[in-house]
Amino acid sequence: MNRRDILKLSGTLFAGAIFTRGLAATQTLESIAELGLPTTVDKTPLYLHYNENSLGLSKKAQQAIIDIIPSANRYPDAYIEELQQTIADSYQMKTSQVTLGVGSSDVIRAIINKLGVQALQKGQKIQFITPNPTFFLAADHAEGIGIPVVMVPLNEKYEMDLNKMKQAADNFDGLSICYLCNPNNPTGTLTSSASIEKWVKTANADKTFFMVDEAYAEYITDPSFVSGTQFVQEGMDNVIVLRTFSKIFAMAGMRVGYGLATEKLTKELATFMSILNINITAAVAGIASLKDKQFLADSLAMNSNSLAITTSTLDALGLEYLPSQGNFVFHKITGDPQKYMERMEEAGILVGRPFPPLTQWSRVSLGTPEEMTRFTATLKDFRKKGWV
Numbered sequence: 001m002n003r004r005d006i007l008k009l010s011g012t013l014f015a016g017a018i019f020t021r022g023l024a025a026t027q028t029l030e031s032i033a034e035l036g037l038p039t040t041v042d043k044t045p046l047y048l049h050y051n052e053n054s055l056g057l058s059k060k061a062q063q064a065i066i067d068i069i070p071s072a073n074r075y076p077d078a079y080i081e082e083l084q085q086t087i088a089d090s091y092q093m094k095t096s097q098v099t100l101g102v103g104s105s106d107v108i109r110a111i112i113n114k115l116g117v118q119a120l121q122k123g124q125k126i127q128f129i130t131p132n133p134t135f136f137l138a139a140d141h142a143e144g145i146g147i148p149v150v151m152v153p154l155n156e157k158y159e160m161d162l163n164k165m166k167q168a169a170d171n172f173d174g175l176s177i178c179y180l181c182n183p184n185n186p187t188g189t190l191t192s193s194a195s196i197e198k199w200v201k202t203a204n205a206d207k208t209f210f211m212v213d214e215a216y217a218e219y220i221t222d223p224s225f226v227s228g229t230q231f232v233q234e235g236m237d238n239v240i241v242l243r244t245f246s247k248i249f250a251m252a253g254m255r256v257g258y259g260l261a262t263e264k265l266t267k268e269l270a271t272f273m274s275i276l277n278i279n280i281t282a283a284v285a286g287i288a289s290l291k292d293k294q295f296l297a298d299s300l301a302m303n304s305n306s307l308a309i310t311t312s313t314l315d316a317l318g319l320e321y322l323p324s325q326g327n328f329v330f331h332k333i334t335g336d337p338q339k340y341m342e343r344m345e346e347a348g349i350l351v352g353r354p355f356p357p358l359t360q361w362s363r364v365s366l367g368t369p370e371e372m373t374r375f376t377a378t379l380k381d382f383r384k385k386g387w388v
Contacts, residue, residue: 037168044348045161046371051185051216052071053250054367055302057285057296063253064288065281070228072280080202080284085341086290087258089227099270100278104215104244104257110136111240111271115177115209116145117272119310125174131160135213135356142177147385153357155206159192160184165201169208180228181213182289183220186355193226205238212241216326218248218296219303225325228368229260237262240269247327248299254282260366303327306366313376317383328365333388337362343387347378 047054069078082093089096101107112128119126128142132151139149150168155161160180169176182188200210212228231239240261245251256278261269278286289295310329314321320329333340335356340362344351351365364375382388 016107021273045098045345046349046367046374048365048367048371048375049350049352049363051247051363051365052252052300053248053327054365054371055250055295055299057185057250058289058292060292060295061249061285061288064284065148068280074280076278076280076283079280079287080278083278083283083286085254087260088285090290091233091260093229093233093260094263097232097266099258099259099261099266099273100109101259101273101304102277103246103255104213104242104259105137106255106273106277107242107257107259107269108213109141109239110269111211112138112142112147112177113145114269114272115175116142116147119175120335125172126177126314127172127174128177128179128292129163129165129168129183131180131181133358134160134179135185135215138179138211147177154184154187154189158184158190158263159189162191162195164200166203170202172207175207175209177209177211179211179213179295181215182347183383185216185326185331186323186328186352186361187303187358188216188326188328189322190220190222190225192207193224196228197226197230200228200236200239203238205236207322208238210239212239214241215244215247217243219300219327222325232260232262235262237265240265244284245289249286250299251282251285251289254285256282256286263284302368303366305369306372309369309372309376310364313379317388318378319388328357330361330363333358333362334360334362335387338384340388344380345380349375349378 020276056304080100081095084098088095089097093245102108103354110191113222116126119359126152127148128139130139132153139151143149150167152164153159160182161236165178169178178322182196217227232241241258242257242259244257245254246257259269306322307329311321312329318331319331321329324330337359355361355363366372379388
């Protein structure tokens, strides 16, 4: 069973301007040896397929976990509340606006369930509108509980086609859940914040709900980006913004994400969330990670250098790629994509799965500079063999 099938079963620090923005542009991390971390990449495989942070968990978060182990016999209420408060403070919001989940996927599942039940109670039609390709889980869950899914292809810039998504919502006599992944996964492209704002603020709030997934927001360097949290701060009940600790905070294995919404929406959503869903070690790791600004700076610097290593090789090989605002690069390959993945795996490197309909593209996560040096050397070797 693959990861997709498993998932089927299952103005402030951040608002407006990401507080770490610009660090990647002003610092470089040539090697993780600068941080006193091991640099060997001889072990296989290299995990460059799930957009994880190869730098590993913040040292302060690791220590927080060690320190809390003696208290693991106690329920995590106080630590969950502290994590909610730390998140809320980052956005100048209230804890009553923060929904914690076992990964942001947990909040995605809950909000779709809530809206589905609400539509059923009202006797209202409902549909789910999503760009294609994008992160699959939201559409898969909607489809799994019987909500029709409308897939809208990306535009010619490989950004979300907001005009066509809006048309699909406007032409529907019922509730449309609109999934906006920005930056988009797998393309890494950023859709104009101004365009999103225009749609959100002119939409009929009774007929259009916006699920804004900002899993990679901390990596954004484009100064024009404005977080969807602005809509929450303005009191819009038809918007939820999703964030995660899985990416830049390197907590993918600890499964912590959250949603930001108005107090009214958050209270309604609570009915669909399990209680005490964040364990005590994950809670303290999240608190420590949010406070460890040096770790975020190091992660951004590493990502910036790894991006440069990767794109310079793609340029040299004449392989097209999209401008990335995340911790991955979406690039074209020649030949059979499945064979490419298999050959990379044989070389000890795992890269992203196929993303139809863009079948001639591949997504590679940005690991450490050492890892990307190995990846690019392998890519060059593939070119010599006529494989890419």
